[in-house]
Amino acid sequence: MNATVTTLTEVQDPKALVADMGVRARSAARTLAALSSAEKAKALKSAAAAIRADADAIKQANAIDMQRAADKGLSGAMLDRLKLDDDRIEGIASGIEAVAGLNDPVGEVISESERPNGLKMRRVRIPIGVIGIIYESRPNVTADAGVLCVMSGNAAILRGGSEAIESNRAIHAALTRGLAEGGVPADAVQLVPTTDRAAVGAMLTAAGLIDMIVPRGGKSLVERVQNEARVPVLAHLDGINHTYIDAAADPDMARAVAVNAKMRRTGVCGAMETLLIDTGYADPRQIIDALADAGCEVRGDAKAQALGAGIKAANDEDWDTEYLEPIVSVKFVDGVDDAIEHIAEHASGHTDAIITGDEATAEKFLKTVDSAIVMWNASSQFADGGEFGLGAEIGISTGRLHARGPVALEGLTTYKWVVYGTGQTRP
Amino acid sequence: MNATVTTLTEVQDPKALVADMGVRARSAARTLAALSSAEKAKALKSAAAAIRADADAIKQANAIDMQRAADKGLSGAMLDRLKLDDDRIEGIASGIEAVAGLNDPVGEVISESERPNGLKMRRVRIPIGVIGIIYESRPNVTADAGVLCVMSGNAAILRGGSEAIESNRAIHAALTRGLAEGGVPADAVQLVPTTDRAAVGAMLTAAGLIDMIVPRGGKSLVERVQNEARVPVLAHLDGINHTYIDAAADPDMARAVAVNAKMRRTGVCGAMETLLIDTGYADPRQIIDALADAGCEVRGDAKAQALGAGIKAANDEDWDTEYLEPIVSVKFVDGVDDAIEHIAEHASGHTDAIITGDEATAEKFLKTVDSAIVMWNASSQFADGGEFGLGAEIGISTGRLHARGPVALEGLTTYKWVVYGTGQTRP
Known part of the structure; x- marks a missing residue:
């Protein structure tokens, strides 16, 4: 008191x-x-x-x-x-x-x-x-x-x-x-x-x-x-949100969405915390550099670290961390199934996105990822009642019953x- | 074990x-x-x-x-x-x-x-x-x-x-x-x-x-x-269900629905437990006699008791009791507002019904009574997923969130x- x-x-x-x-x-x-x-x-x-x-x-x-x-x-x-x-x-x-x-x-x-x-x-x-x-x-x-x-x-x-x-x-x-x-x-x-x-x-x-x-x-x-x-x-407890860059993603879109998802506002629950990149994606370096240029600390797995000098090693905890800071964990995955697997294990059920030009891959991701909000070719920062056209928001729910996502x-x-x-x- | x-x-x-x-x-x-x-x-x-x-x-x-x-x-x-x-x-x-x-x-x-x-x-x-x-x-x-x-x-x-x-x-x-x-x-x-x-x-x-x-x-x-x-x-814990007989109820319908609501099967959660009768209703005796004839024990307030020799006095507990037996509590109320008041205080939020020929009275009851199921001119025994056209039923919920009534x-x-x-x- x-x-x-x-x-x-x-x-x-x-x-x-x-x-x-x-x-x-x-x-x-x-x-x-x-x-x-x-x-x-x-x-x-x-x-x-x-x-x-x-x-x-x-x-x-x-x-x-x-x-x-x-x-x-x-x-x-x-x-x-x-x-x-x-x-x-x-x-x-x-x-x-x-x-x-x-x-x-x-x-x-x-x-x-x-x-x-x-x-x-x-x-x-x-x-x-x-x-x-x-x-x-x-x-x-x-x-x-x-x-x-x-x-x-x-x-x-x-x-x-x-x-x-x-x-x-x-x-x-x-x-x-x-x-x-x-x-x-x-x-x-x-x-x-x-x-x-x-x-x-x-x-x-x-x-x-x-x-x-x-x-x-x-x-x-x-x-x-x-x-x-x-x-x-x-309620939602965490927003451990993933953006998965598929091999079939448009590079300019992938870079722009990844930077926006992480850096527009780092303290909001819709911010991306983990970037998953398909090992088949052509130029991952470009995305990581853009994030670093925007002031983001990058923590990565071995493959990500091999891409640049400034990339720290991500530890086990990083995959389960909602930073709410200009920090991102980067992991390479073998295609959409591997991305879905990682998300099933580490996501908090808030907002997870795929960037790809391939519709079948996108539909698989949207159908299988079990989060309140799943997105195709859009920034997770849109996770908000106003942006969803609800006109307001009492909260965002990651619970499974009654109401999910922006409410x-x-x-x-x-x-x-x-x-x-x-x-x-x-x- | x-x-x-x-x-x-x-x-x-x-x-x-x-x-x-x-x-x-x-x-x-x-x-x-x-x-x-x-x-x-x-x-x-x-x-x-x-x-x-x-x-x-x-x-x-x-x-x-x-x-x-x-x-x-x-x-x-x-x-x-x-x-x-x-x-x-x-x-x-x-x-x-x-x-x-x-x-x-x-x-x-x-x-x-x-x-x-x-x-x-x-x-x-x-x-x-x-x-x-x-x-x-x-x-x-x-x-x-x-x-x-x-x-x-x-x-x-x-x-x-x-x-x-x-x-x-x-x-x-x-x-x-x-x-x-x-x-x-x-x-x-x-x-x-x-x-x-x-x-x-x-x-x-x-x-x-x-x-x-x-x-x-x-x-x-x-x-x-x-x-x-x-x-x-x-889930639902109780089915303390009310049927309110309004002054404008058709007597034959009122009698038939009241007997069915109570006596069709007394052990189901949709069974009526309390009968509310408008003091303006012409022939309440007929309904009570029909219930007694069907083998139902009637417990009533003073007005109900005045109607017949076989009617025991209902005590405070009766209004909050789910008998699940051939027993009914009967109370006289002054019109639909009084009925709504009694239901707000004693119902378990399962199924409550009004019998009336007056649409405005019915609409008031249906709008104001805050139960999972509200009925106009029908027996509460219909409270069932099959009868509601759901084809089956995992349960009936009296909770307020996610799903209510038959599920x-x-x-x-x-x-x-x-x-x-x-x-x-x-x-």
Whole structure:
């Protein structure tokens, strides 16, 4: 517990706190489930206006967080994540408006059939119910995740990082005021009022109160959530992503995609971490040089090392490492089957790509590689809800059930069966 | 551990056993995922033929189980569940052939789009991977669940009840021999070779090895699975199902549906357990008399008790009880809102029905009641994969994620994103 945060409830039992929030969230979720798309969109627009109206209050709250973080000696990168200025606050507001413009999946008829006895069956999309979001220093998640839940008819229980607590509270206050003006109950988006870490544990074990947990943050957070949760979790732990350069790849494309996949942004989960090169590929040196020229450290197997002086030896650990840095491991493989084998053993099921001009080879890769996203002739950096046309993203999932890859509104819904009869009884 | 089952591996560490089975299952799942629908259907037909060919061996094995069960003093109902005769073995074989004829969801394109940068996105259905089935005395589950997994491209790890071990082994031997003749690897359907209960615990915690657990059996089994599992579970614990008779219900329909919903079979999860009657309904006495005439014990609130001499008082526990017996609890409610309120508090999210001639009232009920199945003017006894047109059923889920209600082949699949590019890099 952060002793400097004196305004928070420190006495309440975290389990009781989360249970109370869960009951109120369930009740709000029932109200939300009955709202039309237009009503939800209107409430979101009102929330965006409230964020804009509260810009000064949000900046003041953020200044307290920033000062506290600086006093604690947080790194420049951490401070940058925490910081809110006019541009970022406008970004939050316009982000809310963008979500208001998204296609609402609730009510969609997924399938429909009629039985010989005249019973009509429909599967209809409905909200999941109550979503728990556990996140770290970026205060914009308070708004981003909150409105994605509301637009898909779900109540949200938000638990942000202690370092952003003042900013989160200011954003939350504006958000809920705006939503309430638009007819969404205040309990639809609740912020856990304590920075006590036990509250996270209480959320993770709140089966029946919280229907799904989405962790947003670094690996240690996601790991804790996945290990402790008794509630389903939507997340990815690692993005150990491979790009395989096939013998039939166009050299210019191979070079450009490899450099982009690794170096565009090295800290994102869609970044390539391992480059697999077919031993039959004509000019691997060119790709490796381009990566090195772009500032990337190259670690390779013996064949890769033979290509240049600057290439360090990759050890066993390298094939299972998500660097999130300008470092790449390079391995030569004997064709697509060998590449698929390596990926099956080492990938984290996030995003894996093949570069080839050969359609049959590509189709084999796309069919056999068992990751949430498989790509042909494209950079793995596209692994993102916005780039996939979802308009937003609550997270990227490498789990196998419910929703995989980038997840936005549809992944925040489930369905029910609606049966229309005329008095049928079962023989 | 059952000391009389001397042929089983008793020395192996259950965790190591399950881990080894899991690795082999994963490898078989990769082979299965690449098979066409026709190939899988052919293998299933070959498995059905093998079951028929082994009918005598299966009956002999079953006789050992039956004798052992009789010696142990198992109840008549338990013995009936365990028993295999020619009819039931033929039922298993023809059930396999029916699954072979089902529409294979693997490969189905769920959605498709093209981005402004030319990237084409597809979501394609794929098998989940490795499914663990934990079941009790009915040996037919060995075949039923095994072939549903294979037809949807999944490997299965089966753990049947110790009382059916000889029958399960005989069915499993025929099944895998037939599947192998049809080109499906032997490890695609594995039977846990020990009756050590620790093997169940090892399955439930085999995250990464087993992707989903389906328990098939009584409440204590499902409860243990849900409490201990670290792997996603597809199941329902209770079927506390309500039928609400609205003031605008047709009396003949109301009576017929209520009696069928309760009394057709009282031991199934789709049976009605609580009857809610609108205080505005004209002749409730007629429904209650019909239930009593059909042999049902009626427990009611004060208003219900006032209707007849044979009606016992329902206590608080009755509203939360799945009787699975010819007993019904009857409560009077003030219209559909009150009914919805009672259902929200007491239902288990399985199947809840409204009987009314008023469409607006029905739509309110169907929209607001948050159960896996909601019905209008139909008996809750229809809650079944076959009746829903799924052709089979691996189980009924009251969970909120992935799949709800009756689940067959589609619920045993997930999807991946397949991205087609022409060398796109992300700006």
